[in-house]
Amino acid sequence: MGIEKVLEYQGRDFLPNLSIDLVIIGYQEGALKCLLLNIADKWVLPGGHIKIEESVDTAVQRILKERTALEKPHFKFLSVFGDSNRNFLAEFKAFFEERGLPWQKDHWLAQRFVTLAYYSLVDIEQLSPKPGEFDEAVDWFSFDELPDMGLDHESIILKARNRLKEDIQREQLTYNLLQEEFTMPQLHRLHETILGEKLDRSRFQKKMLATNQFERLPKLKKETPGSNPYLYRRKN
Amino acid sequence: MGIEKVLEYQGRDFLPNLSIDLVIIGYQEGALKCLLLNIADKWVLPGGHIKIEESVDTAVQRILKERTALEKPHFKFLSVFGDSNRNFLAEFKAFFEERGLPWQKDHWLAQRFVTLAYYSLVDIEQLSPKPGEFDEAVDWFSFDELPDMGLDHESIILKARNRLKEDIQREQLTYNLLQEEFTMPQLHRLHETILGEKLDRSRFQKKMLATNQFERLPKLKKETPGSNPYLYRRKN
């Protein structure tokens, strides 16, 4: 969708006052990262709207696919953000004016939005994120070094970060952040990163294997000194 | 709001396509119960819409207060129900026609709604639920004997039932279902009811007291044989 279309487009095909924001989380170089878009000097979460004839879950899948090009990306509901002053007016006004485009304060994008926030765990290596129609740039940011963020998106991203920490303790979600085949040391370091604390290596391994969710594959051939770790894969 | 107003009213003050549904849960005579409204031969959850100038949480509080007359009722987010075919068309058409009122298929109420479902735990004794504008009757139903329900409200209510079971195991939510002062046997039976299984009486009591969240009050004077139980109250 080109910029001309955006201008004339008044959201006719979408549910008004309702948006979707996505916290797309990846894991790279031992750090948790988040995909952000640059718009008018601020960074914001990727997102979109729900088509009239489309279920919310389908919309999330569609928007996710636009960003990740993955066929079946993981996603999980995070929270509703429904403050009465949630609108992008300032951001979009700046964006339009920067480009010398006409801005009306009753533009469709200036309305108040209730947003449904989801988080998605992806394997960065498999990804090819594409810049959207509105964003000048797309980049991954470590959760420890977030840029200046627009609207309330910083609180959304931090909520996702905390939710992940909680969810990982009762659900197996980490598969989505790793390749299909992975080693226990890799999984161990990932859990330590998410939880932000040291985990006993011995206990972690035994706990994971006790779940009986893993299929042990031949050992991985490494170049570094030390024993070669087994590869594992999810059963089924 | 009288029925005439409903007719001319086209939802101008509310966010369109977005509704709130409430699973109001109480505990009475040893059973978990849910508040339902009768509309056109079906029973539905109480609910409402979000005002343009109002946050989602404020809307939930307002709608809850309309139903319960409680000043600060408990509530917790349950889930988004966003199927593309979620509309009340059939129900409202029947409701209007029963009364000989004109019905147009493009009525505001016939649109597709994304609903935000919340559940609320209340002490039935403190309540005075008022019939809403649309409902012919209001009643409490045990979760084991739900009536014929409209739309997807049965799946919402069952989801709330299961969520409660999960949540009770990590959070103290049960206070809201009991009077301010309660005994351990009462709390014990409540947990057994919610979880649907027997819990060891001794262990339950010790676990609860170990949390150190309770203030022990003088014993309750009963009429029945056996030792009198202590009363407890939440600390703070």
Added chain:
DNA sequence: ACAAAAGTGTTGAGGTTACACCCATGG
């Protein structure tokens, strides 16, 4: 041979289970 990495074993502390026991109260 040595250091580093990975896998497994051991021990004790602390929690949980399933009861048993005791006390209070009304009939």
Added chain:
DNA sequence: CCATGGGTGTAACCTCAACACTTTTGT
């Protein structure tokens, strides 16, 4: 004094934290 209900104690069992030990591999 007995049945009932409520509070507490206890021994067996299980789980888990902490650390030790062993094996594998590159230099």
